[in-house]
Amino acid sequence: MxxxxxxxxxxxxxxxxxxxxxxxxxxxxxxxxxxxxxxxxxxxxxxxxxxxxxKDKDELLYEVQGLAYGELLTAFKKNATSTNPVEKLVQIGKTYVNFGLDNPELYDLMFIIRAPMNVDETIHKDNGDQTFDFLTDCLKECISQNLLRLKDVNMGALQVWSMSHGMVSLNLRCRLKIMEMTEDQVRETLAASIENYIASITL
Amino acid sequence: MxxxxxxxxxxxxxxxxxxxxxxxxxxxxxxxxxxxxxxxxxxxxxxxxxxxxxKDKDELLYEVQGLAYGELLTAFKKNATSTNPVEKLVQIGKTYVNFGLDNPELYDLMFIIRAPMNVDETIHKDNGDQTFDFLTDCLKECISQNLLRLKDVNMGALQVWSMSHGMVSLNLRCRLKIMEMTEDQVRETLAASIENYIASITL
DNA sequence: CAAATATACTGAACACTGTTCAGTATATTT
DNA sequence: AAATATACTGAACAGTGTTCAGTATATTTG
The missing domain is CATH 1.10.10.60 (Homeodomain-like)
Structure with a gap:
């Protein structure tokens, strides 16, 4: 029936x-x-x-997070296309930061909001892992080609993610106000800093 | 009377x-x-x-933030004492990260929680600025002695702060769970990453 | 010293929040 | 047509930040 x-x-x-x-x-x-x-x-x-x-408001959040992780991955796939893995790494960083600046409320709910981390919810973990893998895959490539000072993928991922997330989240919480910049200047400075940072860790 | x-x-x-x-x-x-x-x-x-x-709950928050910024500065003064500015920079980074790991709720309310940034509240701005200056002063010293690849104090401060804040806040929001580490491993890895990062930007 | 005033504090009330669940109305099956 | 299953409602519960008329105490005034 x-x-x-x-x-x-x-x-x-x-x-x-x-x-x-x-x-x-x-x-x-x-x-x-x-x-x-x-x-x-x-x-x-x-x-x-x-x-x-x-089940509750959190479950709505988890589903949105899963979707948002997927969107971020889509942005990576669209913008981080260089065949040079180090260049690609820069593209990943810039895409991440711009994603955060362009979608402040979304970014907030993806990475900043306090909520009990859910273990199940497959879309959530799947999309989260895939997005993270996009970064680690690129780093593996960089390291296997001996392009970076770094030799450890995990440490590289931690650094790149922390730097990018730190920039976005400090800006979202107005903590960069201390540096007295316009919104456009913030955007430029963040992009330049990502570039400069990755140049620094490049051999 | x-x-x-x-x-x-x-x-x-x-x-x-x-x-x-x-x-x-x-x-x-x-x-x-x-x-x-x-x-x-x-x-x-x-x-x-x-x-x-x-006046309201936020005002309680602002005062606590001001005090907490002061505490962080105290931690800097206590732990970042090296005469070598680059070493001092490493000490600042490690102190910052440990401060966040040791005082999660305090760190949350200092840098992560969402609340309308207050402009007045002198203790807040004073302590915040002083703490930030501790970092920028160290960076100025590093740069004036030509010890870093970086030439711009602001960019350096942005990088170091973002990296440190990113590490602490991703960990506080359980986002580093994806890297499957024990709490002790996290501590070690973060410290090692700070060290590695500053080594990377050192000439 | 007694009356008038100023100060400190209370706690009920308002408008919200997430969440639950007995009751109802509709759709499906018997 | 009657019995059952499903979908939905909206009042109720316990909590939130915040306000404010009313009270009780402390101080000042005549």
Whole structure:
């Protein structure tokens, strides 16, 4: 019988409806300022309904994070295409930083917001791992071609990620205000710093 | 008349009472999970009383931040004492990272938590600037002695701070779980990475 | 010293939050 | 047509930051 299939379809459609409304509001107002009631209002359902499709607000977050990790990977694949692995590494760094500057609320919810890290939620881990692998693969290539001072992939990944994340998150929290720059200057300086940093670790 | 002076004294004592209770609870349970009512209960006053001494919860945060920036500066002065500016730079980085790992809730509230950045609140800006200057002064020394590949103090400060902050904050948000390390390994790896990074930018 | 005033504090109330769940209305199966 | 299963509601619960009329105490004034 096709009824149960239609029901299944309706269920995923409903999840998508909730998800798209939630995502839109997260991007506009941020995760914290978006309430379940607001989301419910937006899709013209009662608050309780959302809990029939998502266990709690965190589960909405996890799904958005998974999607966002995927988007970041897409950005990497689009922008970090150099065949020179060191150049590619620079492209990865710049793409990461620009992604954060261009999507502040998304970046916030991907990497800064406090929420119990979920272990299950396959899309989350899968996309997260794949995105991270894009970086480590590039580093492996750099190291195997003996292009970097670094010999350890993990340490390289840690450095590049920490540097990039540090730049984005300090800027998002207005901590770079101490350096008195316009928004454009921040963008330029961050890009130049990524470039300079990778030049420094290049042999 | 000594009455107004006693009143003044009582007022600062009351602020201190609130502050010390708030700080204790922030460190134990985190800023977000500490409520004004909890603080009021702890000092056996009504919630409304706290608002007679602090405009809102953010103002409590700003004061704690100011104190914490001061503490970080103290840690710098204690641990980053090398006369060799590059060595000193390494000490600053390691001290920063350890400070974050040792005081996770404090670090969270200093640099990660989302709150409208306050412009006034002198202790805040003063301590923040002084702590930042400790880093820039060291970098100026490094650069003036031509010890680094870097020639721009601002870019150096940005790199060192971003790298250190990135490491601490990614770890605090469990994002380094992807690298599968024990807590001790994380500590070692972060320290080694700081060292390795500064070695890389050293001439 | 008593009355008037100033100060300190209270705690109920407001408008929110995430979450739950008995009850209802609709759809499906018997 | 009756019984059952599903989907949804919206009031209720316990919590949040914040405000403010009212009270109780301390100080000043006549």
């Amino acid at each position: 096709g009824i149960s299939e239609r029901k299944e379809r309706e269920k995923t459609e409903m999840k998508q409806l909730i998800m798209s409304a939630a995502l839109k509001m997260f991007l506009e107002d941020g995760y914290a300022k978006t309430s379940i009631r607001n989301i419910a209002d937006a899709i013209e359902y009662s608050p309780g309904t959302i809990y029939l499709y998502y | 000594g009455i107004s002076e006693r009143k003044e004294r009582e007022k600062t004592e009351m602020k201190q009472l609130i502050m010390s209770a708030a700080l204790k609870m922030f460190l134990e349970d985190g800023y977000a999970k500490t409520s004004i009512r909890n603080i009021a209960d702890a000092i056996e006053y009504s919630p409304g009383t706290i608002y007679l001494y602090y």
